[in-house]
Amino acid sequence: MSPQNSVLFSPIGIGPLVLPGRLFKTATAETRGTLDGFATDAVVDFYVPIARGGTPLIITGNIYVCREGKSAPLQLGADHDDKIPALARVVDAVHAQGAKFFAQLNHCGRQVVPRFAQSPVAYSASDVKDLLTGTKPQALTVEEIQRLVGQFADAAERCRRAGFDGVQLHSANGYLLSQFLTPYTNRRSDEYGGSMENRTRFIRQIIQAIRSRLGPDFPVIVKMNGSDWLPLRDGLHTGELVEAATLLQREGIDAVEISVGHYESGFPMVCGTFDQCLRNMLKGSMSYLPPLRRTLLQVFRPLVTLASNLLWKGRQGYNLDYTPQFKKQLAIPVICVGGFRTREAMEAAISQGKCDAVSAGRAFIADPYIYRHLRDNQPGPRCVDCNACVGHLGAQPAECYHPTVKAEKDAMLAREATV
Template sequence: MSAPGSVLFKPIGIGRLVLPGRLFKTATAETRGTADGLATDAVVDFYVPIARGGTPLIITGNIYVSRDGKSAPLQLGVDDDDKIAGLAKVVDAVHAQGAKFFAQLNHCGRQVIPRFAQSPEAFSASDVKDLLTGTRPLPLTPAQIQRLVGQFADAAERCQRAGFDGVQLHSANGYLLSQFLTPYTNRRSDQYGGSLENRTRFIREIIQAIRTRLGPGFPVIVKMNGSDWLPLRDGLKTGELVEAAVMLQQAGIDAVEISVGHYESGFPMVRGTFDLCLRNMLEGSMRYLPPLRRTLLRVFRPLVTLASNLLWKGRQGYNLDYTPQFKQRLAIPVICVGGFRTREAMEAAISAGKCDAVSAGRAFIADPYFYRHIRDQQPGPLCVDCNACVGHLGAQPAECYHPLVKAEKDAMLARETLSGT
């Protein structure tokens, strides 16, 4: 059983919300909605076991706030009131198991294959082509930016009406809000480009709009990079990202979760091995790439796999390279995501003052009871960082696709069902 003195299971406050532990489920795209972005019973089925496992806080996969920000066919949306009832059903099921639930709000910006997302065009801060997808976005006008500010606030209000305990603004991993922060993708000369103050203006206006609409008591957190990891491009390093986080804290956010990288970066945000990942991508979302890019990726997949396996070897807590600098400057909780698998590594990160809490994604996909097993020091299905699940995201439901781990997971869930717990 768990040791009462463990720092991993001490309460932590996020705004006015108090959580009983410091290991959270980070956002992973569910790919379980309808074509119109409505929540389904399959979304409930994904989250209930994670909640049943005692997880204090679960963050949904990215939910689009406007139709032009949708990145995949079966992604959840919150762009209209017709989404509220389905999301409320998921929230109620999670709450019934005792977990708190945040909705991650997102706009994909240029990181989209329009044909895959069934979108006529893509938008971003500037018209900088995405080197992975080949998508060249249209730059948003100031009027369009203001419309999006309102749509983020509308989305947050719908999430509150659905019963969510808070929202997370996705400003990491090269999505739209991240594209505004990063000089490489933001080459504007108006009030939304140039200085760091200008490049944070869009997200600060969103935070202000949400606070005006929902008040100070509704938790709003931000996911952002600790490094853009864009060699030879004008990406952000940790120091400037910390300065951005200070501005966002002043704007009223309650916590930050630190990730790394853009789509163009490769795989620094997941790490591990990539044989199954790249194979699944080619069979899924990457089938919709422009013909030349699809052919090049298919031909050079063995080389890309080899390079990825060498560059991004799996290790626990890889974003701890960045979080201490955020901890030194921020008064709000700093959450670190990035390959955590063992209790010892999580406790060490928090005890050393490198972060206030940790989050995991693939570990919970492999073992929905990951939190319980870590807390009670019991064995469970262990993610082996094969990244097969990552390769399927957007095209197939979020699930463990490693045959041995999946078999262990299914057997565990079947035993739980038989026991009635």
């Protein structure tokens, strides 16, 4: 099928933006900032090839809105005006290649190893310990929640001043906004807990604050789960998350991107194989765990690897299990992330009405030009779902760490540089 006849390369609107295609770069932590959250040349180097490859929309890795919401040492921040010039350099470089660029705004909440993130304390909706990290957060007060609403709006304004075309609020994968949605992590009895109306209040207030500050024409999209994937715990299922998305749509969001799971879920959000992933985690972010947890992970790593390989085998479009329910209820675009690698799988997902667009992370890390390659039916490096890159996130730069695929990628980029 030629690009002219392919739904994957047909236009789609997100708010006032009209994008020329429907494959986007999803957020992946770059781990390329400075220790105090400033963007660097290495961030530019990461995004420019993806933009040069024709990608219609790129979403940054999670950017913290306040120092207490930082999840890793080399994460980007939008917590002060002094971050704006460095972010603007990245935006200008991406725009020069013709791509649109959204900033993903986030607060990690309880999903943090405080020693790794150099943070004295963690915060959440309630003081429910994270079973993976052992982190026991402090429950946010109403006053602190209201301050965070302002900090999200401040960060969004800074991102617009830096030139970003829109923002994405990260309410998936068990981070703070997701923690407020989920009954397992939100056991409050005030206006931010209990009913779905109450549990969405925090993110709805953030959307309202951004809209009040930046107007109706600045795109605001939300990343959220299609399932919390929390067996034996009070996690959200698809119907409940669709209800939450409907409430957010009423506040004027422009699209949703559907993911899955919390940190406690294991690896449903990055299906594939996990031997190198877990090895890299134990040398990186997980080396900062409390001694007992670190030792248990080291001892049981082979068993955890085996179980993970069985439970979360790689397959394309694994979040298509959830997106059709969102499509039926929402009038805004539904974007599906989750293991997409081939043009055929992407086209099928959209043409069958399961989603309006697809996004990918690891596929772009393996092949920054994947959009162009799929559009023009050209070969390129292909992610093999080894998840070595996932294991390094937060500790080493976002990059392909599979030797064969990385060699292919480097050769491709070298050829491109001579053209």
